[in-house]
Amino acid sequence: MSPAARNSPGLSSDSASVQDYVKVIYAFTEWQDKPVTMTALAARLKVANSSVTEMVRKLVDLGLANHKPYNPVELTPEGLRLALLMVRRHRLLETYLVHELGYGWDEVHNEAELLEHTVSDTLVDRMSARLGHPDRDPHGDPIPSADGTIELPAAHVLSTLDEGHQGRVARISDANPHLLRYLSDEEIRLDTAVTMLGRKPFGGALTVQVGSGGRVRELDLGDELAASVWVMTEGRHEGCTLEKS
Amino acid sequence: MSPAARNSPGLSSDSASVQDYVKVIYAFTEWQDKPVTMTALAARLKVANSSVTEMVRKLVDLGLANHKPYNPVELTPEGLRLALLMVRRHRLLETYLVHELGYGWDEVHNEAELLEHTVSDTLVDRMSARLGHPDRDPHGDPIPSADGTIELPAAHVLSTLDEGHQGRVARISDANPHLLRYLSDEEIRLDTAVTMLGRKPFGGALTVQVGSGGRVRELDLGDELAASVWVMTEGRHEGCTLEKS
DNA sequence: TGCGGAATTTCGGCATACCTAAATTTACAA
DNA sequence: TTGTAAATTTAGGTATGCCGAAATTCCGCA
Structure with missing residues (x-):
């Protein structure tokens, strides 16, 4: 998918870890534009700080993030694209589980967290179609469209x-x-x-x-x-x- | 889930690899009871023979398989349980994708192959219920029941x-x-x-x-x-x- | 009976993604 | 301005699963 990934043979952005990091970095800035520190990332991902340093280096190599040592992390446009793709997967999965399979809105998060790394774009799109292309998930979070854009309601x-x-x-x-x-x-x-x-x-x-x-x-x-x-x-x-x- | 896994802290049978090995070993004997050789396993899994030796050792440690050096592999009852659980997941996923999301029967295999390692038992059971608890998948393969039994039609x-x-x-x-x-x-x-x-x-x-x-x-x-x-x-x-x- | 080829195992290595502990850098406060 | 605490990075190590190459074992056939 990502050109950057293509440009660097051997590097791939389809690892669950990379997807998680990118998604979490995005989450930090979805509703307010706070700087994303390494420690904050480590806490949210429940890994050691040193692990974050390593993985962020990898994100930079993949062209998904910008990072100057001892500074906060930022997503590149490429990273944002991947993040929104993952967010779309997550929120559509949650919506699907609630609307089509009778899940309670308190039960879907963990299930979606696992599945989002595994579902194909085809499956996500078919779920979206089945649901009538919803624009928010059961918790009210906006669902990015397939082309990678998102509309944030002002709440x-x-x-x-x-x-x-x-x-x-x-x-x-x-x-x-x-x-x-x-x-x-x-x-x-x-x-x-x-x-x-x-x-x-x-x-x-x-x-x-x-x-x-x-x-x-x-x-x-x-x-x-x-x-x-x-x-x-x-x-x-x-x-x-x-x-x- | 597996008692063997519980008994050996540090060993876990919830890795995708272990699940794949066990499922493939089972597949070799579903319709005929042929001995499962290391080479056959390696070919089916597309890994080197030495990798199979290693992973089979792990299966034995987990109590999922029996293996004497230079002999074929066999599943233990515990291994068979896990295998049938995976087969159930795979076949229910295929059935669900075809019946509920409009997949063609030629499109579902790879998708199910990935998802089967990720879906929860809860999700599988809800899909099964939604489908009316089918007893075979879109290709006619029997779906093991939730209690881990399977009925093989004589075809x-x-x-x-x-x-x-x-x-x-x-x-x-x-x-x-x-x-x-x-x-x-x-x-x-x-x-x-x-x-x-x-x-x-x-x-x-x-x-x-x-x-x-x-x-x-x-x-x-x-x-x-x-x-x-x-x-x-x-x-x-x-x-x-x-x-x- | 023993020899050779095929199957299997052993051995040393690699990549990912994590860890702890020990530097290092930064920024704030005295 | 300098010291110190917090944040970050580096260094060295672990577990999983994979690899190729080099032993080893087995089995059938001469």
Whole structure:
């Protein structure tokens, strides 16, 4: 696939490791453009720092990343292409497992994590077609198109909403199965209308009003968990305006 | 999963290589009980003989195979269990890809070969359920059940049928995409009724009558290809009797 | 019976991707 | 400005699976 890979016989970008590194580097910058440090990479990948140094050298050799010693890593356009391909695979797999095979949204992450290295482009495209070419996965994350472009909706972290603000759940981190099950139990899912009521004194649970019917629930979300829920408020996104709840 | 694996910390039977070796060893004995030599294994797996020696030692350490130096390899009951698990995964994947995602039966083999090392038991079981728990794959190969048992239908190689004998296509080797496409084009598939008419002089193409309507076709199958098509003649198989064409 | 070729095993090596421990570099703070 | 702690890289090592080349073993046939 990658020209860089072709140019360097012996090097290949189809190793699961390379794919994981590139995907994780991308993930760090998907919603904010923070520099990706070696230590951050090591922590996320659960490998030693020295392993990261080695693999990043390999990414550079493959033309997938730029890296100056003692500096953060960045993807090249080629690396970004590969990353978006992997993200597409991951999110389409998750969507497929949920919609076609009855998985819960808390069960799909690990399965997709393994399969994404193995599925062919053909299979991914057929799954996409079967699903009607969805543009977001069960957690609300946008699915890159086959040509390697992605549209990021402008959503806000729940905890940053001012009191009284309304919106719809636009995205929920898929990293925490416990949170996903909790939200399922509370009947909060993608597009659920919520209103921010405030938080209990001294940093207690966030309180949000759920549903247009006006049923009030208290969500037992610490800051940590609240940071995993995004809400679309204004809802402007690539020219399409989403209404408030 | 495997007790042997549990008993030997550090050894694991979940490597793709181990799975491949065990599956190939099983394949050699699925339809005939021939001894599996190291050289035969090496040829099938496309690795050097010395690699086979090494990996077979590992299989023995894992309790998956028995092997005395300079003798053929055999699976232990534990190895057979793993092999049947892999075969189940492979054949269910093929069936799923054909029935649910529109793959041709000539396209599924390689895809399944990769995915079988990655799919979880959960995913396999859900695919099986979605398919109504099929008992054979698109090529007619029996699918082992989740408890690790398999029923082998008694079918005969096409070329061994006497002239005039009738039957139904029961199984077609999935190893040759060209043959599969050819048969598709000729509208010959699983369960197609065929009658053996004979072969052209001097070992030419096999001639078979296809379909109960009596349309006569000449199949351009050399002995090599004919050996890849099996026909159910008498049709007795585990107490269920299949009628002739 | 013994000899030769084929099958098998042993041996030393290579690539990937990981590790720990020991340098090294960087950046901030006194 | 310099020292020190944190981040990063280097160095040396491990496990897996593969290889080719060189022994070794086996078996049939003369």
